[in-house]
Amino acid sequence: MTTPPGAHLPDHPTFLWRNPxxxxxxxxxxxxxxxxxxxxxxxxxxxxxxxxxxxxxxxxxxxxxxxxxTTLIRSNYLWDESAGIYEHALKLWEGLEDDLDYPILFSQRGVLNLAHSLQDVRDSVRRVEANRLNGIDAEWVSPEQVKEICPIVNISDDIRYPVLGATYQPRAGIAKxxxxxxxxxxxxxxxxxxxxxxxxxxxxxxxxxxxxxxxxxxxxxxxxxxxxxxxxxxxxxxxxxxxxxxLQSHPLQALVSELLEPIHPTIVMSNAVHVYVSQAHKGELVMGAGIDSYNGYGQRGAFHIIERQMAAAVELFPVFARAHLLRTWAGIVDVCPxxxxxxxxxxxxxxxxxxxxxxxxxxxxxxxxxxxxxxxxxxxxxxxxxxxxxxxxxxxxxxxxxxxxxxxx
Known part of the structure; x- marks a missing residue:
């Protein structure tokens, strides 16, 4: 990095660039x-x-x-057009630390997209085949294989939305x-x-x-x-x-738990129960759900979204039932039809x-x-x-x- 003449560069982001x-x-x-x-x-x-x-x-x-x-990175999208830009991005992510000469804590831990109904299964298998045609790593895994990849997922058949399988992209991950x-x-x-x-x-x-x-x-x-x-x-x-x-702008909420020992080895997403969960580098569980339905520019959201999100997370991960919520926030996302x-x-x-x-x-x-x-x-x-x-x-x-x-x- 080229340092401005006379400048001191401590390890703090404020001093990593000029303020001209x-x-x-x-x-x-x-x-x-x-x-x-x-x-x-x-x-x-x-x-x-x-x-x-x-x-x-x-x-x-x-x-x-x-x-x-919430730091998730993947490229397993259905259509060729989407797969093209997201896979290009994922390949750049894989060399980005060297390109930027800066640590970004890119961790390729994989992503599971769970299926909970026969229609979920059909749609998921279709997406896996589309991904493969585009040269993207993707596979269909059974409930037992889901458990092997992420042992803390509840695959019991006596719950409201039993896990019937999942798509899996091993190269997906997170970055800071x-x-x-x-x-x-x-x-x-x-x-x-x-x-x-x-x-x-x-x-x-x-x-x-x-x-x-x-x-x-x-x-x-x-x-x-x-x-x-x-x-x-x-x-x-x-x-x-x-x-x-x-374009429509909506609040999008997310949250983190208290710090926990490493227990969640991958990323798990579920459209049916409407939650996704990963574990950050420091140990917090990072969770998200869908957007709030109303339009607005406020960086906040409605409590019922968080409530449903937590209910879904506990159903999929009973081990998290006693985890404490640490912090919630919201961004403003722009959505196309x-x-x-x-x-x-x-x-x-x-x-x-x-x-x-x-x-x-x-x-x-x-x-x-x-x-x-x-x-x-x-x-x-x-x-x-x-x-x-x-x-x-x-x-x-x-x-x-x-x-x-x-x-x-």
Missing amino acids: EPRKSYDVVIVGGGGHGLATAHYLARNHGITNVAVLERGWLAGGNMARN HDYVAWGFARQADAAGIDIIQNCEVTGFVTDGDKVTAVATTRGEIATGQVALCAAGHTSTLTDRLGIRTP DASPIVGRTPYQNVYLNAGWGTGGFKVTPGLGWCLADTIANDRLHELIEPFSLDRFITGALVDEHGAAGVAH
């Missing part, structure tokens, strides 16, 4: 300092040599959904989300990219079908290209540009949209950054994001991943 004042203009302005914005900046520099770039973050770096996700953000930020900063915190975008200056500047709480910044990577707040930005998007993202061009020639990842944004972080950087640098859509353009809602070429997305993950 915004310049008057940049070649590229990225709106959103979360994982996607930082990864896009990193790959603009690393892959394309583009460093006259600003990443604008309304609050503190990676303090939105990046700080509020804040370390991922710090690693990308550190490398982008070392390349000369400005990461500007506490800089909210309040509007845009346009000239015909181009955006010439962004208005911010820290002044107006001229730009040649703009990338919108603001997750749950994306629609507030597109509204200011007069761009209609089929087909549960797939919107990435690509907008009606403005120099504005690129990256939104609608719903509950799956963290796992695609390096893959999206790679492809969006390539799109910006070459002014043409990377082939892996081409299917997710905004105009699919006009043509009807939707990528419906509701079945594979399931619970928040």
Whole structure:
């Protein structure tokens, strides 16, 4: 890492990157300092040599959904289009520590997606076969094999939702989300990219079908290209540009337990009982469920979601019945009608949209950054994001991943 002259670099994230004042203009302005914005900046520099770039973050770096996700990484999606971008991301995850020269605690412990009905079984086997056709590691496992992989799962046949089997992706895993953000930020900063915190975008200056500047709480910044990577707040930005998007923002809750000894060796997801559980590196159980049904920008949610989530977790894992809840939180996720993202061009020639990842944004972080950087640098859509353009809602070429997305993950 290149350290600014005279700077001291202790082992604290505050000092891993500069905190510069915004310049008057940049070649590229990225709106959103979360994982996607930082990864896009990193790959603009690393892959394309583009460093006259600003990443604008309304609050503190990676303090939105990046700080509020549940760290799951997998690529076992149903459709070819989804499998393509998520598998590209997973391959990048497998070498990301070396690329960033920073520990991200990437742990490939596998993911089980449980089936609880005959329809679950049919859908799951179909997805396994689709994954195999796309070269993705996936297998169907019996209830007994589920127990071998994760001994604490309840596979009794006298419970409300008995386990009839599961899909299993061995290469899936988790990573430490804040370390991922710090690693990308550190490398982008070392390349000369400005990461500007506490800089909210309040509007845009346009000239015909181009955006010439962004208005911010820290002044107006001229730009040649703009990338919108603001997750749950994306629609507030597109509204200011007069761009209609089929996005809905919802609270998404998650929680962690008290610290426990290592007991949960993998990740277990269940759409039927609506919960997923993994164990963090420090020992907390990390649990999530579905989104709250109402629209909003509040980073909080309704208690009944947590209540149902805990009931489901205890049914699947009776050993956790006496575990204490330590902390809950919520993020703001942007959801599309087909549960797939919107990435690509907008009606403005120099504005690129990256939104609608719903509950799956963290796992695609390096893959999206790679492809969006390539799109910006070459002014043409990377082939892996081409299917997710905004105009699919006009043509009807939707990528419906509701079945594979399931619970928040």
